[in-house]
Amino acid sequence: MEQIFFYTAFAIAVISAASVVLQNKVMYSALSLIITLLTVAWIYAMLSAPFLAIVQVILYAGAIMVLLLFVVMMFRYDETEHKRLRPDLLGVFSVLVAVIFAGVLVSLFSCSCFENAPVPADFGSIKSIGSVLYTQYLVPVELASVLLLVAVVGAVMLAVKR
Amino acid sequence: MQPEVIQSLLQIGPTHYLVLGATLFSLGVLGFLVRSNIIVLLMCIELMINGAGITFITFCRQLGSLEGQVFVLFAMVVAAVEIAVGLSIVVLVFRNRSTLDADKMEVLKW
Numbered sequence: 001m002e003q004i005f006f007y008t009a010f011a012i013a014v015i016s017a018a019s020v021v022l023q024n025k026v027m028y029s030a031l032s033l034i035i036t037l038l039t040v041a042w043i044y045a046m047l048s049a050p051f052l053a054i055v056q057v058i059l060y061a062g063a064i065m066v067l068l069l070f071v072v073m074m075f076r077y078d079e080t081e082h083k084r085l086r087p088d089l090l091g092v093f094s095v096l097v098a099v100i101f102a103g104v105l106v107s108l109f110s111c112s113c114f115e116n117a118p119v120p121a122d123f124g125s126i127k128s129i130g131s132v133l134y135t136q137y138l139v140p141v142e143l144a145s146v147l148l149l150v151a152v153v154g155a156v157m158l159a160v161k162r
Numbered sequence: 163m164q165p166e167v168i169q170s171l172l173q174i175g176p177t178h179y180l181v182l183g184a185t186l187f188s189l190g191v192l193g194f195l196v197r198s199n200i201i202v203l204l205m206c207i208e209l210m211i212n213g214a215g216i217t218f219i220t221f222c223r224q225l226g227s228l229e230g231q232v233f234v235l236f237a238m239v240v241a242a243v244e245i246a247v248g249l250s251i252v253v254l255v256f257r258n259r260s261t262l263d264a265d266k267m268e269v270l271k272w
């Protein structure tokens with residue numbers, strides 16, 4: 001059962017991620033990216049991280065992508081449609097990325113130390129994440145809120161017309 | 163195929179999830195290198211962040227500790243910040259130079 005779920009998610013994620021890279025139009029790339037992000041949420045749910053799966057759907061596939069789509073729709077059609085790829089760069093960089101990826105695969109499969117570890121039933125629940133987040137990681141949480149404030153002010157500062 | 167190969171393909175373990183994360187990350191890197199539209203470059207950064215996130219969650223499940231999930235949560239916050247500021251920079255660049263092509267922005271080149 002897990003195999004069916006995993007391989008379906010794998011196929012959808014890889015195809016839609018490739019579509020983000022290869023699509024001619026920015027709008028199609030953005031829509032493919034939404035599918036990829038939803039599939040990543042699916043993977044999180046399979047890896048016993050239900051809270052992160054929900055946050056991924058709400059924050060990533062919801063908020064961030066809505067912002068991105070708004071900006072994509074602000075531009076003229078001919079500006080968002082570009083010559084798709086640079087043929088002179090595509091060959092070199094594909095080979096480079098493929099070599100690095102093959103190295104990662106070889107090192108993953110040559111190591112047989114990975115086994116599925118049993119996890120407690122409430123692993124990744126909101127309660128357990130919250131207790132870690134607000135005790136051990138209290139200072140980073142506050143810093144993240146400052147970062148968000150800076151981002152809001154900075155975005156308004158940049159976008160305002162002078 | 164060899165029976166043990168089929169067995170290792172059917173027995174879903176952390177390696178499978180790590181391969182998925184590596185694939186998403188590689189596709190993001192490739193897209194970042196070959197595309198020239200700035201908005202697509204931002205999307206490829208998102209792909210890379212998600213590949214790294216899958217790796218984090220896999221190891222956090224493997225090691226039975228919640229730190230990885232907290233880190234992915236912070237990565238999402240940083241990604242939201244990056245998209246907000248990045249997109250306002252894109253709008254600003256388009257207003258000044260009337261193009262979204264990263265190859266045409268060469269003021270700072272040498």
